[in-house]
Amino acid sequence: MHPQVVVDGAVVAPATDGQSGTTPDVPPDVPPDVPPDAASTRRSMPLVLGALYSVWAALACDAVLDISLRAEPIWQPGRGALVSLLVVWCVVLLLIGLTGRIRRALTVLAPLCLVIGAANWKRMSILEGPVVPSDLTFLEHPGFLEEMVGWRWIAVGAVVVVAVTALVHVLGRLAGRRFQPVTREHPRRRAWLVLRAVLVLVCGLALVHTTTFNRPGNLWSKLYDAAGVTWAGWDQVQNYQQNGLVGGFLYNLPAEVEPPAGYDAAAMKEIADRYTERAAQQNQHATTALAGYNVVxxxxxxxxxxxxxxxxxxxxxxxxxxxxxxxxxxxxxxxxxxxxxxxxxxxxxxxxxxxxxxxxxxxxxxxxxxxxxxxxxxxxxxxxxxxxxxxxxxxxxxxxxxxxxxxxxxxxxxxxxxxxxxxxxxxxxxxxxxxxxxxxxxxxxxxxxxxxxxxxxxxxxxxxxxxxxxxxxxxxxxxxxxxxxxxxxxxxxxxxxxxxxxxxxxxxxxxxxxxxxxxxxxxxxxxxxxxxxxxxxxxxxxxxxxxxxxxxxxxxxxxxxxxxxxxxxxxxxxxxxPLPPYYELLREAGIRLGALGPDGVVTRSDTVVPYADLDQRQQQVLRDLRMVQYDFSFGQRYALDEMWPGAASAGE
Missing domain, CATH: 3.40.720.10 (Alkaline Phosphatase, subunit A)
Structure with a gap:
């Protein structure tokens, strides 16, 4: 005898498998009107759709970020677009792994992309330049951000973010009714937990690896290079519009600064002595004591x-x-x-x-x-x-x-x-x-x-x-x-x-x-x-x-x-x-080279000469400039005391 089931006062015989008389093994999250042969398909649908939705979400978020660059045409994916999409997809999958729901992941990611896109659009509007990693320091000063953007735009942005977040949440819940999520009773729950752990581990490591984008051997950098990307470091607006906000942002992450060839204490001593001697010769013509003048x-x-x-x-x-x-x-x-x-x-x-x-x-x-x-x-x-x-x-x-x-x-x-x-x-x-x-x-x-x-x-x-x-x-x-x-x-x-x-x-x-x-x-x-x-x-x-x-x-x-x-x-x-030796170097560079620009030097005839086309004597002055600049900024400051005494005295 099979146990009787009473529905609305009527006795209904339970469904059997036709052989043993037992009820079919239908998971509790599948409604009773779903045929048994569709149960396994129904169980797998959340995973399949989750994968598809995650790709769609990555595409949408990447497009929002790139549209904020105000490129002409508005959005034209560059050669590195697929690599940038892969980076964003890693973010999506990481959030899915952490939250266990694509709805929750998108509820976090959608407003985040809107905020980043809005910040980039506003920066482009005000400063004609995209956001760069060092702009994160502005988050420490919300008062300054309010001054630059204004309460009106902040209020409008907040309303849009809340509206989009709510819309994503509602759509996610509607999708959840049609395709049941993996619950505690789901027979594949353990597999889903393992998959989530893998997503967090793999995507987390991949995203951490982006922070070393400018170090030799970085895999993300190699992927962009393999895609044929050309970095326009001399013009960040062009660089971002050409390679997307994600690519441009990664390019501007901290880079290791390599010393010029031949940089050491002996080389800097030689340069310092050379310009100390030239400054002494030039200063023979000095007519005024410096301290007699204010300098504004x-x-x-x-x-x-x-x-x-x-x-x-x-x-x-x-x-x-x-x-x-x-x-x-x-x-x-x-x-x-x-x-x-x-x-x-x-x-x-x-x-x-x-x-x-x-x-x-x-x-x-x-x-x-x-x-x-x-x-x-x-x-x-x-x-x-x-x-x-x-x-x-x-x-x-x-x-x-x-x-x-x-x-x-x-x-x-x-x-x-x-x-x-x-x-x-x-x-x-x-x-x-x-x-x-x-x-x-x-x-x-x-x-x-x-x-x-x-x-x-x-x-x-x-x-x-x-x-x-x-x-x-x-x-x-x-x-x-x-x-x-x-x-x-x-x-x-x-x-x-x-x-x-x-x-x-x-x-x-x-x-x-x-x-x-x-x-x-x-x-x-x-x-x-x-x-x-x-x-x-x-x-x-x-x-x-x-x-x-x-x-x-x-x-x-x-x-x-x-x-x-x-x-x-x-x-x-x-x-x-009189000039200190460092200023004598800069004076000579101004005379022999011209104005130092991103593509070369601007000469007195208002023509731009690429650095590679400078003559031998000009190349020597340029080499001295590079050596001294590195020595003062990232180097050991071997030549500082001789060439520019007292220049680093902030702590005194």
Whole structure:
């Protein structure tokens, strides 16, 4: 007799297998209306669909990340797309292994990809540059992120993330009703647990291996190479758009820095002695003691010359006073490392004399990637202090931007004056940034208040991320729409900066203290259309006005395109002060080579000569530069005390 089953008051005979009279072995997670021959298929469906869904999820997440790069066309997978997809798939499988449910994995991964994509899109919009690994340091400063992005965008982003997370969760639950998950009673539960453990182990190790992407023998790097990827380290926007956000991000992970061939104590001693002798010869012509002058280095945020751009016509010249100073004193153009970004690296070059072009391309943000790794770092700050100067940094913005607070301390500045400690914090019209006039007034205050000669490093903020903040933008023709509005507003901001320049220089003269000022723009803002950029040469888009001014009178010299590493040597030369051996090396490099750029040197005739095409004597100077730069940054600093005494004195 088989046991009776009562359903809704009626006696129903239980199903049998037709032979032994026993009930079929149907797992508890399979409904009773499912035929026995479909039970095993039904049990395997979650695993099969999980694998398919995981691939789909990886594709969707990788596409979201790449779309955030604003490439044209919007998304065009490069040669390394399959490798990048494999990296993302490893993340998906790892989360599935950890959570045991694809729904839970996607609930975590979908908002994470949205946040990363949004952060990258916003960074591209503001700075014309993608996220890099060193940007993770900004997570330590949520207040700064709020200042840069704004509460409105943060609120919108939060709503979108919550909505997408909820949608993924709901869809996952609906799919779970159709295809039952592996439960505690599932006959294959043990196999599933083993599979989860394998996923966590294999995918976890694979992802940990990505952190050594730039070390010799890395398998991920070999996969990208096998796919035919070409890394564009000289231009990170191109690099990311060409190879995807995942590939570009991996490329910018920390890299091992190899010393130049022949680097050792003896080689550095030879170089130090050579330039010590040349500096002694050059200094025979020095006419002024250095400590008799204040030295002011002014980096003017986004200060550039839009009137030189082909395809655009401005209704007025926004920088007439700057042009007049450049014609009366030493004037020319600075060589920018980037378009729309690169401010901190321009600072780094000017303060350290170390050219970004001579570092590995992956070390594109020294303030975040190089300087923090040292208890002190050789810079003009320490050297000026060794000469009896007081050193002050003035930046009209947050101390957190590009880790400046820690970097300036590392360099050895006596004081760091910023947005909350400046004596004035006025704004021009509707601009959210402190005006250049307030910044210039702070410079004058610091000169008057200092008992010692002053070395002031100044970074303005007024023209940062220019937009329509002014009621009377400059008229722009040759384009229309958003570009015309952006350029017109930017040009009006430039005109305000330019109009405040005479007051700064006249104020310096009024102090009666001899002073030399190096003024330069760091880059064009990222507001120009691809049509405008394509209509102008790469060199045109990477040069900005600069001059070296002395309070002691006019002395005109037309300067060639100049890398910031040469700014302070030029300032000392302008006032007739003696040069340390390191600055003699930089002076000679500026004369014999030109401005150091990513693809070669920019000569006095504004042509770019690849490094491989330099003659033998030029190659020797370039080799000396590479050796000294490595020695001061990653090497043993064999030559530092002789070539640049006191330059690394942050801890003193």
């Amino acid at each position: 280095l002014v980096l003017s945020e986004s200060f550039s010359d839009p009137t030189k751009l082909a395809g655009l016509e401005l209704g007025e010249d926004p920088i007439p006073h700057t042009r007049a100073v450049a014609k009366e004193q030493w004037g020319g153009e600075s060589l920018a490392i980037g378009y729309g970004n690169g401010t901190s690296t321009m600072e780094f070059q000017a303060l350290t004399g170390q050219a970004e072009a001579l570092f590995d391309p992956r070390l594109s943000i020294p303030y975040q990637q190089i300087v923090p790794g040292h208890p002190d770092y050789p810079s003009a700050v320490g050297w000026f202090k060794d000469q009896g100067y007081r050193a002050v940094a003035i930046h009209a913005y947050s101390t957190m931007l590009y880790n400046r607070e820690n970097v300036y301390e590392n360099f050895g500045f006596d004081d760091f004056v910023h947005d909350t400690t400046m004596h004035e914090d006025a704004h021009v019209e509707h601009s959210p940034f402190i005006s250049d006039k307030s910044t210039y007034d702070e410079v004058l205050h610091q000169i008057r208040a200092s008992d010692k000669p002053l070395f002031a490093h100044v970074v303005t903020m007024q023209n940062h991320v220019p937009t329509q903040w002014y009621d009377d933008p400059v008229e722009v023709t040759g384009t229309s729409g958003s570009e015309a509005a952006a350029v017109g507003g930017f040009a009006r901001g430039l005109s305000y900066t330019d109009a405040d320049l005479p007051a700064l220089l006249d104020g310096i003269k009024a102090t009666g203290e001899p002073t030399v000022v190096v003024f330069f723009g760091d880059h064009f803002p990222g507001i120009f259309s691809s049509r405008t950029r394509n209509a102008n040469s790469d060199l045109t888009m990477h040069t900005n006005p600069m001059f070296v001014w002395s309070s002691e009178g006019a002395d005109h010299r037309a300067l060639p395109v100049t890398n910031p590493v040469s700014f302070l040597p030029l300032a000392l030369e302008r006032i007739g002060a």
